[in-house]
Amino acid sequence: MKLPGDGHDHQDLSRSLWYASATEPNTAAPPLTGAVRTDVAIVGAGFTGLSAALHLAERGVNVRVLEAKEPGWGASGRNGGQVIAGLKYEPEYLEQHFGDAGARMAELSGGAPDFLFSLVRRFEIKCDPADSGWIQPATNSKNLATVTARARAWEKRGVKVTLLDKQKIGELIGTDFYVGGWIDPRGGSVQPLSLARGLARAAIQKGAQVHGHSPVISMIRDGKQWRLTTQNGGIVVADTVFLCTNAYTTNELWKGLAQSVIPVRAFQVATAPLTDNLRRTVFPHGFLASSDAKRMLTYTRVDRDGRIVMGGRGTFDHKAHPEIFGKLREDVQKRFFPQVGEPRWDYAWSGWIAMTADHLPHLNELAPGLYAGLGYNGRGVALACVMGKQLADRATEANAGKTGWPAANMKPLPFHAFRQPALRTIRSWWRFRDNLDKRLHG
Template identity: 40%
Template sequence: MTHIRSIGSHPAAASLWAATASDAPPVAPLTQSAHADVVIVGAGFTGLSTALHLAEAGVNTCVLDAHAPAWGASGRNGGQVNPTLKYDPNELRRMFGAKADALIQTVSTSADLVFSLIDRHHIDCDAVRAGWIQASYHDKGVPALHRRAEQWQRLNIPVSCLDRDEILKRTGSNMFAGGWLDHRAGKLHPLSYARGLLRAALSNGAQVHGNSPVTQLQRQDGKWVATVAAGATVKADQVVLATNGYTDALWPGLARTVLSANSFIAATRPLGTAADHILAKGETLSTAERLMIYLSKDRDGRLLMGGRGQFRDPKDRSDFLHLERSLELLYPQLAPFEIEYRWSGRIAITRDFLPHIHQPEPGLTMALGYNGRGIAMSTSMGQQLAKLLCDRSGRDDFPFPITPIQPIPMHGLQRFYIAAGLAWYSLLDRLSKR
């Protein structure tokens, strides 16, 4: 049985996570106008984490989402909890000088925050903290990965360099030449985790409304007013826009600051003992090549393979063949694989591969652009946004740079950008292996 039949209209319905998640707390649409201190647009990881941390601080918070909470990529990603950015400490210091230290600390502890929230709120989401492997297929790429590890080691962060033998033992594949292991990282069931954050936010007094698309955002008499499609409104002192890869035209120019790219995932049927040697300790894996793929196992022994796909939403099995072929190349002894689930979700990619935070008007904050590192970074972002909104003294201690809204030039060609980028990076990877 293949779970792809409804992926065009509702990708979450086709996913492994939707089929195996914990029950969702009931949240009703907004039908009556309300007041709040803070209104949050978007009930993914960023919105739910912000709401939880605000509610714990006693702030009256209301979250509005066009669909069910975690309907977007928060409920459809690969489940990897990686406390990294594209850039390592040395690069961040060159970019931001002395201000980089707070950012490095926030990034480095982002996985700690995820797993502490899971423990504190008793979130049942199959959490395993056994580390993340970044691997290279060829010898030329290994020294760069070892240099990444060495930067973090100098900060007393628990990471390890892996040679060809060590990475074979951990991954069960002889396709890799080496890499590094970040022991801070882990994995979880992303939809169950999001629903756990939702449950915790609700229990602390936050209001959350699904199926309540915000159609207008405006200032009236010193307040922000968010109007949903049904006509009800929420008046608030502060607004947070947390829509990431599903950002629309609600605020002028914001959607054009990111490329909204699809991440495709395929999951096999449970493989039983035949796959015991693959990521045997519960690690996750991604490749360092430009055209990245990522891999993990779920609690039932399914292999999950993810990677970038076409800009459009997938239509049929053929859109996932590149993932299935990758699995067969990595583990030919187990081929052919029977794929049980196929699904996708949209991530937001920024030009500089950093999260973007904007405050274009007083009381209005926007956060988006996690570049495929959403679980750890957006959870941490929610905590930091809550601190920022509660701090009346200013934003000097906020670890992320706050920047103006700068749309990507010729953003209307993003379909072309993504298609051309996939082809170009695939070519570069092939050439670099010669």
Template identity: 40%
Template sequence: MKTKMHIAQDTHGLWGKTAINAPATLPLDRQLTADFVVVGAGFTGLSTALHLAEEGARSVVVLEASEIGYGASGRNVGLVNAGAWIAPEELPRRLGPVYGKRLLDTLGNGPEQVYSLIARHGIDCDPVRHGNLHCAVSASGLALIEERARQWRALGIPVDLLDAKEAAALIGSDQYTGALRDSRTGTIQPLSYVRGLARAAAQLGVQIFTQTAVVSKQKQGGAWQLCTSTGNIVTAPHVVVASNTRQERQSDAWPQLQNDATRVPYFNMATEPLPKLLRQKILPQGQGAWDTATVLSSFRLDLAGRLIYGSVGSLTDWSRGTHRDWVRRAMTRLYPELRDVRIEHAWHGWLDVTASHLPHLHQPDDNVWAFGGYNGRGIAAGTVLGRELAHVLTGRMNVADMSLAPSAIRPQSFKRARELLYEAGSVAAHAVGARF
């Protein structure tokens, strides 16, 4: 049965209403010793834990400060995309030919790993794999997707470059100058997916504790002792930190990781289920979509025919109305038939954006690993990089063969100012956007 668990619908919107049950969990109520402890029950943490268990790890513990999928893993639009946020040829330029090619291959194969994992564990998360559409806004947007198509094809990836007429047939609107379709990609219900990862991990013996924040740590006898908000300690020689950046001021065992990325707010709104005729017009083949606008938009249908429309911005008391009005205007510009359709759900989360627009791998202490900074590509990246880290921790892979080399933590300059600028800038953009 599909229902919400502890997560409120006002934080996770449509996903909180329609997600599958999470496995039953409780706060940590005792002292524990484990081989591996994972901090964070999102895509990366649960993929790491699940693959550790599949590789035969005897004792794996996951500690989550809130609930499974509470952060960005349970709030995003659900596009399973391939590659990085930046163009393919940028990866070897920024990381060098060896790591650039490895990461490009790993992220390019990410959707295949996601959908294979869903099938292997029978995760009920509404998987659809008909490709996603990168929609061009104006001539400059068309030039951008044309160049991306050229770069992917040079790597042997058969992406489709659609002209305005072809794009209109798949989008159901003639507002775009073209689109890039990547058949490797698709959509899922993200909160159901992350809960499904947790259920699969728990069935393999992983112990998951929620409402259990890690507040401090100490090293003793070659093992880490993680002190938690429940007053209990987990001791393990190996630690994986897979938690998002956040704004709350609270204790943290490795606070330096919080400065590695800028936290960019992103909201989604969902309509009521659309009539059958509208479903047959809007994204009729089931693709997800996003555009090339500076303040980008994303949109897709869920399996019940609700249109989910999102963009940069948070839904605070002072900004919610501006963003909601913009969504109404933007949707009806694309699809005039939606003028009187009700918006039934609204929620927001965040993206962790790094200076390089690439994910980072850090080792903030001995035998402590941390992935982060997916720049809006967390579903596939978190899944495959968590799997890769599990292979390293169990000895199946050497560190030198990973897709990312461990790097130093470089705090972003004026981080909080940047975050406030994104939030205020999105309100300003949406106050005037889609009016003409």
């Protein structure tokens, strides 16, 4: 039997669940034609670029967004929709290693879900927001110690965390796969494509111009300004440019930027809506999203219509990988939710995540009037919205560099050209370590 993901281009956004279930309509974003001048040009209409455009437009700045496809086409419209607070590191670690800059990263990343949900409320974005909390489960006792330490670290900062034993987490998620975990009350979930479209709508309402189907093919310094040319012959001359292309960054616009991140392809599958009886057994208590703490992590949730959405298992190439979708479906049916039997599978799709060597998102000041925000390591739903505002602050507030997200010095990764074989080795190693942890500490 042919299943979603077999023999179609699952990098096509229109194959995703989110495309089918989006409640925010696709914003009119006409391609750029002719030559225009603007204060700020933004390349990429994902959460980073759209949040930046919205925050600039609210301040009366003249802004144009240039997107190769349509708003939300990249990772923003096709992710798991899990709204997650914080970074890979605990706040203390960030402060110890980066001092004041670390404290700012801890605070901004910890407050990211709140920032996102307040944007959603302020602009009445119809994206199924659920701010009921986010669960981080553990698959073995070693993992559990790590996530418990993380929960305690945030608790010390006033977050009302809840620690979960095997029985409690089993009740909340509806699986006996996990040994425990914690609830972060700051997190939750959204319908990601609706969020991206809603941000585009809000930015346009505030005066931004958003152009779809306008891939930027060159960018040159022209006196004190930047001159961007699109594939269809449009030209934008801007005082300031933000590159918000994340894992979809290529080499044409700024040498080295693409090499500062490692693109990893992530996969997702979704069932048909569960029957009412089954729905009462999967995330039955109002929490809708969880991502585990393994090196090769798995994330799962239910959507508005009661479908199970399962994601994980990365690759580094563009090939079709029907076997990966098969494994994700097997995870649902055999490992996590055997009670659902053999559900109908409606959707399978994939997209690109940008990882960084230091596991931190990067705000780069590349040249006078040229900034980039990228590298969310799979946690960009809330963080990229924060980063968009941080970029807007940089361009408009003299003091922003001292108070906001610290600028990174862009460092192209030395082994980038050889990343595919190297990363395949790392992935196998991570999988081996996850399995070993399970055997030793399971």
